[in-house]
Every structure is written in structure tokens, then in C-alpha cells.
Amino acid sequence: xxxxxxxxxxxTPVFEDVQAAxxxxxxxxxxxxxxxxxxxxxxxxxxxxxxxxxxxxxGLVGTVIRLRRNIGHQRAIAVGLxxxxxxxxxxxxxxxxxxDGEDLPGSIPDLLERLKAEDxxxxxxxxxxxxxxxxxxxxxxxxxxxxxxxxxxxxxxGNFMALKPTAIKRLTAMHELWTHVASCVLAxxxxxxxCALDRGPRYAGKSKMNxxxxxxxxxxxxxxxxxDVLVRVxxxxxxxxxxxxxxxxxxxxxxxSGFATPGWFSVALGVxxxxxxxxxxxxxxxxxxxxxxxxGAPALSDYVHAIDFIEHSNGQLA
Numbered sequence: 001x002x003x004x005x006x007x008x009x010x011x012t013p014v015f016e017d018v019q020a021a022x023x024x025x026x027x028x029x030x031x032x033x034x035x036x037x038x039x040x041x042x043x044x045x046x047x048x049x050x051x052x053x054x055x056x057x058x059g060l061v062g063t064v065i066r067l068r069r070n071i072g073h074q075r076a077i078a079v080g081l082x083x084x085x086x087x088x089x090x091x092x093x094x095x096x097x098x099x100d101g102e103d104l105p106g107s108i109p110d111l112l113e114r115l116k117a118e119d120x121x122x123x124x125x126x127x128x129x130x131x132x133x134x135x136x137x138x139x140x141x142x143x144x145x146x147x148x149x150x151x152x153x154x155x156x157x158g159n160f161m162a163l164k165p166t167a168i169k170r171l172t173a174m175h176e177l178w179t180h181v182a183s184c185v186l187a188x189x190x191x192x193x194x195c196a197l198d199r200g201p202r203y204a205g206k207s208k209m210n211x212x213x214x215x216x217x218x219x220x221x222x223x224x225x226x227x228d229v230l231v232r233v234x235x236x237x238x239x240x241x242x243x244x245x246x247x248x249x250x251x252x253x254x255x256x257s258g259f260a261t262p263g264w265f266s267v268a269l270g271v272x273x274x275x276x277x278x279x280x281x282x283x284x285x286x287x288x289x290x291x292x293x294x295x296g297a298p299a300l301s302d303y304v305h306a307i308d309f310i311e312h313s314n315g316q317l318a
């Protein structure tokens with residue numbers, strides 16, 4: 001167990017972005033001094049690995065967790081939260097934020113202030129403004145509506161959040177944390193407060209997330225609620241399948257009655273058959289998605305197997 005006299009702990013993933021992470025450390029040190037303990041998770045960086053020297057130079061107290069390989073942004077956060085839950089259980093508050101500058105250190109006091117309420121377990125940041133491309137904004141707007149349609153829930157926040165110890169314990173006990181952090185928060189049934197904040201520009205460089213990665217990230221968010229998706233898709237498939245059967249029977253009746261024009265019956269029946277088969281395929285895919293979402297996540301105690309080594313800002317290795 002690590003003694004953390006700091007007022008709160010910051011968990012932040014870093015991947016090939018030393019320049020941005022270094023500036024984040026400097027701003028955290030300038031804003032909070034020795035009141036913050038930073039846990040930076042290096043997600044298998046090869047070209048620009050982060051080390052504890054950057055923390056010492058900034059005057060921060062913290063820990064760098066180097067992972068054996070790149071496991072992705074969400075799982076890196078899961079490793080960091082699992083580490084905090086095991087080694088720093090007495091931390092009064094934990095803040096999760098990105099290291100690229102889009103999550104502003106100056107916004108942390110707003111999150112912590114909302115976290116003081118007794119009926120709140122964690123506070124999430126909802127973006128008032130975004131410094132993003134039109135393509136990203138369009139995709140995100142469509143994704144939020146699809147997410148609502150498929151899961152019945154609104155997802156209006158990301159990884160920037162502040163948590164109490166009770167929230168840390170619950171989230172790290174959920175395998176969904178390894179799939180999608182924000183969706184895991186929604187599924188946790190914790191008492192959530194929303195804090196509207198502005199999003200800042202990146203400190204340096206460009207985002208490592210391409211369109212394919214962004215689409216996969218969104219798909220994983222839906223996977224957390226695979227059972228809800230299965231029910232909704234199943235109902236829709238059953239309804240559409242029933243309508244195609246009714247339409248097929250109506251086509252047969254019209255054909256027998258002599259009201260169908262030449263060629264119309266075969267085309268109509270063929271289209272209805274294709275629709276029927278597609279709805280069955282969609283229902284089967286949803287069932288497979290449910291099975292996949294319940295497997296593939298590491299055991300709660302196995303997060304240590306993803307860690308190469310741990311370096312503290314005082315120079316000690318673990």
C-alpha cells in the first residue's frame with residue numbers, strides 16, 4: 001500500500017505523447033503543487049516512452065506504470081484504476097483525465113466541488129464546447145443518437161471524471177471497465193452528477209485516434225449494453241419478420257386471385273424473403289455480440305500481468 005497524503009490522485013493514460021504529458025505534469029504542479037499524486041500509464045510507447053523524470057522535473061509526486069504492450073486507451077485507464085484501488089485505497093478522490101490537454105487541469109476543482117455532495121458517487125464532465133473537426137462532430141452526433149436508439153441510454157460524457165473511493169471499488173469490480181469506461185459508469189448504477197465544462201485544445205501533436213479506431217471505440221461502448229441491444233434488436237427483428245410473412249402471404253393471395261401483374265409476384269416475394277433473412281442475420285449477430293461482450297476481459301486481479309514495471313517519482317522501481 002502506498003501512502004498518499006495528497007488531496008487527490010490523477011489517473012492519466014499516455015501513448016507516444018511525451019511533450020503533451022510533460023506539459024500536463026507542469027500544469028498540474030503549478031495548479032495543485034503537492035496536493036496531487038499522478039498515476040501515468042504508459043500504454044506501451046516505443047518512440048516516446050514516458051518516465052518518472054518528467055514528474056520530478058515538474059515537481060510532482062507520482063507513479064509511472066509502463067505496460068508490456070499497447071492495450072488501448074480504455075484498458076490503460078482500467079489498469080490505472082485497478083492499481084489505485086489496490087495500492088492507494090485511502091485516496092479521498094480520484095480524477096481520470098486524458099494527457100493531451102483537452103481535459104483542462106483548471107477544471108478539476110469544479111469536478112471536486114460537485115463531488116462533495118453526499119448523494120454523489122462520481123462526477124463526469126459534459127462538454128460545452130469541442131475543438132474538433134466537422135467530420136468528428138458529425139460522427140459523434142450520429143453516434144449519440146444510435147447509442148440512444150440501441151441501448152436506451154444517453155452517453156454525453158467521456159473519460160474526464162472525479163470519483164469517490166466507493167465508485168473506484170465498484171468500477172474495478174466490473175469487467176465492463178476493460179471494454180469502455182464511460183459505458184461502464186452508466187452501467188454501474190452509481191449516483192452520477194454532471195458538470196458542464198469547456199474542452200481545451202491539444203498541447204502538442206495530433207490525435208492518435210483515426211476514424212477506424214473511433215468507430216471501434218464507439219462499438220465497444222455499445223457492447224457494454226449488449227443484452228439491452230439484443231432485446232431491442234430481437235423485438236425489431238420479430239416485428240419486421242412478422243410483417244414480411246404477412247406481406248408474403250398477401251402476395252400469394254394476390255397471385256392466386258389474379259390481381260398480380262406479370263413478374264410482380266416473384267419480385268415482391270424475393271424482396272420480402274431477403275428482408276426476412278437479413279432480420280434473422282441481424283438478430284444472430286446481436287446474440288453473438290452478447291456472448292463476446294461477456295468474455296475476453298481479464299480477471300480483476302490479472303491487471304498486474306499487463307505491467308512491465310512501475311517507477312515512482314522518487315526513483316524507486318517496483
